[in-house]
Amino acid sequence: MTAGVTGAPDREGAAQPSRPAASAAPPAPEKKRRRGSILGSQPLGMVFIAPYLVFLGIVFAYPIVFAVWMSFHDYFFAAPGAVVDRPFVGFDNFAKVLSDPAVWRSFLNVGIFLLINVPLTVVLSIVLATALNRVVHARTFFRVAYYVPYVTASVAVVAVWLFLFAENGLVNNVLGPLAPTPSWVINSWLAMPTIAFFVTWKGLGFYILLYLAALQNVPNELYESVSVDGGGRMRQFFSVVVPGVRPATLLVVLLATITGANLFTEPYLLTGGGGPNGASTSPVLLIYQRGIEQGNPDIAAAIGVILIIFVLVIAAIQRKLVGGEES
Structure with a gap:
């Protein structure tokens, strides 16, 4: 009987049963992989940096976006709550x-x-x-x-x-x-x-x-x-x-x-x-x-x-x- 069928013999000559091949791990679900790529390897870290991200959004991101919007409009200061027309002027500014x-x-x-x-x-x-x-x-x-x-x-x-x-x-x-x-x-x-x-x-x-x-x-x-x-x-x-x-x-x-x-x-x-x-x-x-x-x-x-x-x-x-x- 060949070793390929019964497995390799031990020291006493008795054949050891061959181990079955390990089955491949099932692929991770697409949703889980996508969430892991977005949140990173440590999703809990997003919880800790969330306050700073909010700070960046309010103090930096929003003013920059608003400034870009202002630069393309005829913008001027008005009284609080006043509804005024600020037309789009393109690249005039x-x-x-x-x-x-x-x-x-x-x-x-x-x-x-x-x-x-x-x-x-x-x-x-x-x-x-x-x-x-x-x-x-x-x-x-x-x-x-x-x-x-x-x-x-x-x-x-x-x-x-x-x-x-x-x-x-x-x-x-x-x-x-x-x-x-x-x-x-x-x-x-x-x-x-x-x-x-x-x-x-x-x-x-x-x-x-x-x-x-x-x-x-x-x-x-x-x-x-x-x-x-x-x-x-x-x-x-x-x-x-x-x-x-x-x-x-x-x-x-x-x-x-x-x-x-x-x-x-x-x-x-x-x-x-x-x-x-x-x-x-x-x-x-x-x-x-x-x-x-x-x-x-x-x-x-x-x-x-x-x-x-x-x-x-x-x-x-x-x-x-x-x-x-x-x-």
Whole structure:
């Protein structure tokens, strides 16, 4: 009798019965699979994030959709409960916006701001985070010292900067004959760079914390490998730290871009509303001026829609350059 019929013999020669082939598991019902793909592998997690999703829908999604609707209509403020006609005007609001030199100037201003703020934020944050990660004594003190400006009210910090960069301020007194004329925040060429440096300094602590968290995931063995190969601190920085925190760099770049595109408080307070002559006016500040001060919310909504598209394009380019697909 062959083993294929009776099974393989045991040590005593007795044949063991062959095991029946395991039957294939029945396919999961289509409805269950579909629900699992929608809710994810942990459906209970949707219960915990539901309040935040509602918050996002009310605070972010609804205003964006309403702004898009406003930008295509002749919208104006009316008394509560009043029924007024707000006709559809198509792209008329966008045509007015794109023909307004002040709008183009505001986007140029924010472009200059981003060109200064984003690279400076990334470089200073990663360098300082690497240095703080190596500090042994007073580590908590230094981390708190960098984080304090971020949590301090902008109004209070702006008062300090106005004292420093005023025409008779401390900075000009130190520079003496090298001080610019007109002074920093009233100089059409230096107003936006001064704001960019201010925002970089104020928000640096937050981005340093992001990099510090990312550095905890870089294995120490990589540093040791570079040391064994004869590499110093600079080689470790460029060969281990920079590639190791690449996902954090993408996050920092995106957050700095979004924050910079929403620039409002700093030019409003430092330059008295976007001065001199619109040299520091940002798109968000212009939205406030057109929509609230001048009573043209439809024009303001059109500027906001263009700003959203501008930020999405810049973020897509940055994601490609930084290597977001691999991150």
